[in-house]
Amino acid sequence: xxxxxxxxxxxxxxxxxxxxxxxxxxxxxxxxxxxxxxxxxxxxxxxxxxxxxxxxxxxxxxxxxxxxxxxxxxxxxxxxxxxxxxx
Amino acid sequence: xxxxxxxxxxxxxxxxxxxxxxxxxxxxxxxxxxxxxxxxxxxxxxxxxxxxxxxxxxxxxxxxxxxxxxxxxxxxxxxxxxxxxxxxxxxxxxxxxxxxxxxxxxxxxxxxxxxxxxxxxxxxxxxxxxxxxxxxxxxxxxxxxxxxxxxxxxxxxxxxxxxxxxxxxxxxxxxxxxxxxxxxxxxxxxxxxxxxxxxxxxxxxxxxxxxxxxxxxxxxxxxxxxxxxxxxxxxxxxxxxxxxxxxxxxxxxxxxxxxxxxxxxxxxxxxxxxxxxxxxxxxxxxxxxxxxxxxxxxxxxxxxxxxxxxxxxxxxxxxxxxxxxxxxxxxxxxxxxxxxxxxxxxxxxxxxxxxxxxxx
Numbered sequence: 001x002x003x004x005x006x007x008x009x010x011x012x013x014x015x016x017x018x019x020x021x022x023x024x025x026x027x028x029x030x031x032x033x034x035x036x037x038x039x040x041x042x043x044x045x046x047x048x049x050x051x052x053x054x055x056x057x058x059x060x061x062x063x064x065x066x067x068x069x070x071x072x073x074x075x076x077x078x079x080x081x082x083x084x085x086x087x
Numbered sequence: 088x089x090x091x092x093x094x095x096x097x098x099x100x101x102x103x104x105x106x107x108x109x110x111x112x113x114x115x116x117x118x119x120x121x122x123x124x125x126x127x128x129x130x131x132x133x134x135x136x137x138x139x140x141x142x143x144x145x146x147x148x149x150x151x152x153x154x155x156x157x158x159x160x161x162x163x164x165x166x167x168x169x170x171x172x173x174x175x176x177x178x179x180x181x182x183x184x185x186x187x188x189x190x191x192x193x194x195x196x197x198x199x200x201x202x203x204x205x206x207x208x209x210x211x212x213x214x215x216x217x218x219x220x221x222x223x224x225x226x227x228x229x230x231x232x233x234x235x236x237x238x239x240x241x242x243x244x245x246x247x248x249x250x251x252x253x254x255x256x257x258x259x260x261x262x263x264x265x266x267x268x269x270x271x272x273x274x275x276x277x278x279x280x281x282x283x284x285x286x287x288x289x290x291x292x293x294x295x296x297x298x299x300x301x302x303x304x305x306x307x308x309x310x311x312x313x314x315x316x317x318x319x320x321x322x323x324x325x326x327x328x329x330x331x332x333x334x335x336x337x338x339x340x341x342x343x344x345x346x347x348x349x350x351x352x353x354x355x356x357x358x359x360x361x362x363x364x365x366x367x368x369x370x371x372x373x374x375x376x377x378x379x380x381x382x383x384x385x386x387x388x389x390x391x392x393x394x395x396x397x398x399x400x401x402x403x404x405x406x407x408x409x410x411x412x413x414x415x416x417x418x419x420x421x422x423x424x425x426x427x428x429x430x431x432x433x434x435x436x437x438x439x440x441x442x443x444x445x446x447x
Binding site for chain 2: 010041051
């Protein structure tokens with residue numbers, strides 16, 4: 001199972017949800033759907049119509065920039081990180 | 088014990104001011120909703136829950152809901168979408184909320200469209216009839232975007248409702264949202280040549296007169312207006328003493344159908360602040376035939392204040408309390424229907440929305 005690390009500002013929207021998750025999924029898309037099963041509504045916070053990642057959400061698989069179609073290996077680490085934005 | 092809550096939306100979260108029935112002592116809480124930009128707040132009449140509409144630059148649009156007076160919140164955007172596919176424009180944020188007489192919650196979004204919820208904002212469905220209106224390809228944005236910013240449900244008939252879209256105009260449905268008709272006759276559109284079009288008017292805000300569902304008052308980019316036939320035709324009021332045709336908010340009295348308040352601002356090309364940098368709220372007691380300037384307590388020099396479309400509200404006490412928030416973060420309150428004003432707090436972020444709630 002891949003390891004997923006979520007940002008603090010996302011966790012604030014889902015009280016009680018842990019930062020670190022071990023989930024099944026062969027792609028980023030599947031990983032985010034698995035997270036949504038644990039925290040209903042989380043996928044909507046990260047994915048917009050298309051579907052594609054929201055413009056200011058960055059996902060990295062094993063340190064490399066990823067999109068929804070990027071492959072995830074059982075030993076992969078997936079980071080979800082808010083982009084530099086705001087004011 | 089009667090208390091008054093002022094619900095304030097800003098780009099850096101929601102804030103709540105809790106006040107006593109005399110509206111003299113206030114305490115403030117916030118930022119709420121995790122600091123999300125919040126464009127509108129309402130209270131669901133059936134439950135007393137607070138609903139807040141907004142959108143995060145990172146996490147997208149959502150409607151927040153608090154059932155404990157703002158202490159804890161949940162959020163949802165389930166169903167708030169125009170669909171999937173490469174050609175579908177994502178919903179950026181939610182601009183407006185309202186509840187109908189049957190308890191349905193409505194949300195107006197950017198890009199302009201209307202959604203409804205039968206479960207208090209937990210799940211949503213698209214009101215496709217408005218998006219499918221034949222004029223939709225001609226809709227263009229105002230300075231704030233292509234936004235559905237005003238929702239005025241009929242107080243007793245769930246089939247009837249009016250919405251305002253910038254810069255498109257007012258629409259009415261009489262069949263629960265299946266079909267819609269433009270309601271802009273008599274409203275000028277000075278920014279296009281020739282006679283006023285059927286749509287393309289830059290409505291800024293409109294409200295219904297108390298107890299008179301066919302009487303609507305409108306603040307437009309191009310003047311203040313009154314309709315006594317449910318929006319079918321509009322009468323221009325902007326020669327009636329207000330110092331500028333331009334302004335954003337308009338708030339109607341909760342009991343007197345003849346009274347409403349506006350805040351005229353200088354034209355966009357002239358800065359959009361209170362004329363002569365002298366702060367005032369203008370009140371009519373005769374359906375817009377004449378207006379009185381209310382400025383007691385407000386700064387009369389060097390006051391380059393601007394007030395956005397959702398940033399004025401009234402409570403339901405007697406006398407009525409009126410509150411407005413500025414783009415520079417000051418929240419001003421009147422406990423006597425606009426005769427005199429006091430500053431409640433002066434250092435909030437830009438104020439986008441104000442709502443006033445009386446709780447017993």
